[in-house]
Amino acid sequence: MAHQHSIPSIDLSDFTSGNAQRKAAFVAQLGEAYETVGFVAVKNHGIADQLIADLYKYVQDFFALPYETKRRYEIPALAGQRGYTSFGKEHAKGFDAPDLKEFFQFGQTVEDNDPVAKEYPNNVQVAEVPSFSPTFFQAFRGFETSGKALLQAIAIYLGLDEFYFDDKVHNGNSILRAIHYPPITQEPASAIRAEQHEDINLITLLVGASADGLQILDKNNHWVPVTSLPEQIVVNVGDMLQRLTNNRMKSTTHRVVNPPREKWNTSRYSIPFFLHPKSTVKLDCLESCVDADHPLAYAPITAGEYLDERLREIGLKK
Numbered sequence: 565m566a567h568q569h570s571i572p573s574i575d576l577s578d579f580t581s582g583n584a585q586r587k588a589a590f591v592a593q594l595g596e597a598y599e600t601v602g603f604v605a606v607k608n609h610g611i612a613d614q615l616i617a618d619l620y621k622y623v624q625d626f627f628a629l630p631y632e633t634k635r636r637y638e639i640p641a642l643a644g645q646r647g648y649t650s651f652g653k654e655h656a657k658g659f660d661a662p663d664l665k666e667f668f669q670f671g672q673t674v675e676d677n678d679p680v681a682k683e684y685p686n687n688v689q690v691a692e693v694p695s696f697s698p699t700f701f702q703a704f705r706g707f708e709t710s711g712k713a714l715l716q717a718i719a720i721y722l723g724l725d726e727f728y729f730d731d732k733v734h735n736g737n738s739i740l741r742a743i744h745y746p747p748i749t750q751e752p753a754s755a756i757r758a759e760q761h762e763d764i765n766l767i768t769l770l771v772g773a774s775a776d777g778l779q780i781l782d783k784n785n786h787w788v789p790v791t792s793l794p795e796q797i798v799v800n801v802g803d804m805l806q807r808l809t810n811n812r813m814k815s816t817t818h819r820v821v822n823p824p825r826e827k828w829n830t831s832r833y834s835i836p837f838f839l840h841p842k843s844t845v846k847l848d849c850l851e852s853c854v855d856a857d858h859p860l861a862y863a864p865i866t867a868g869e870y871l872d873e874r875l876r877e878i879g880l881k882k
């Protein structure tokens with residue numbers, strides 16, 4: 565396994581190649597990385613370069629709109645889950661100071677007759693950037709496909725059926741979030757664009773953040789920069805997978821720090837895909853992850869109940 569950077573690098577084509585040996589090696593690499601670092605850089609992830617380039621373009625076009633226009637896409641009743649959330653609204657769990665970011669969230673589109681459809685608010689269409697929604701939709705499906713393959717590898721590693729997660733994430737409550745960290749215009753109160761936190765969901769897929777700044781907290785409590793190559797996406801464990809695995813897989817703390825002063829005038833964009841199961845899915849710890857050395861660490865809870873609790877903690881839900 566190549567340790568080019570602070571996080572292990574893996575190749576998703578090993579898993580999908582049809583070669584049993586390469587597939588088994590991938591499962592072992594991913595599983596070991598998730599038991600230790602909680603983050604991997606994945607190449608051959610299956611999301612087309614052009615799609616990612618388009619996504620970034622429309623995201624930049626959207627955030628470049630005047631605030632008066634963007635705020636029309638902010639819908640307080642939706643707790644930030646769809647549409648725009650303005651600068652300074654969200655803060656990390658346990659912190660009062662808001663993050664230095666604005667963002668836009670795009671959610672699930674149910675295309676079959678699954679009754680879960682009625683749980684999901686409609687996505688918000690951006691009239692000024694007509695290609696925004698169709699591109700987000702295409703990217704959303706692309707991330708779901710890559711994410712499903714990664715969850716299949718995780719299932720095998722955990723001794724579950726390979727397709728254990730498939731129906732749990734089909735029509736799941738996943739979110740594609742575009743984030744803009746605006747240029748810094750004066751000495752900031754905190755050196756942090758996004759305060760330290762753990763992600764809520766099963767796994768997060770993050771396409772090439774447009775600038776440095778992402779850091780993870782290693783097991784010696786040191787902040788380590790995460791760097792990835794342009795052809796890689798960063799994929800990390802979230803709290804739901806940590807909980808399901810009774811802490812066997814690590815939802816690693818991460819943050820985004822401010823750039824050095826000479827780069828204050830630059831924006832940072834990033835587009836994480838938070839892969840969630842359906843709200844009715846139980847996050848009770850897997851039996852295979854509980855034994856005398858690893859006593860049960862969490863009470864039973866559903867994904868929906870857990871998400872609700874966390875959205876209150878980060879100030880998005882009242």
Ligand SMILES: O=C(O)CCC(=O)C(=O)O
Pocket residue numbers: 743758763770773778818819820833834836
């Ligand atoms: O901006 C980034 O690179 C990461 C953002 C992040 O960690 C999050 O939104 O959960």
Ligand SMILES: [Fe+2]
Pocket residue numbers: 761762763818
């Ligand atoms: Fe995060």
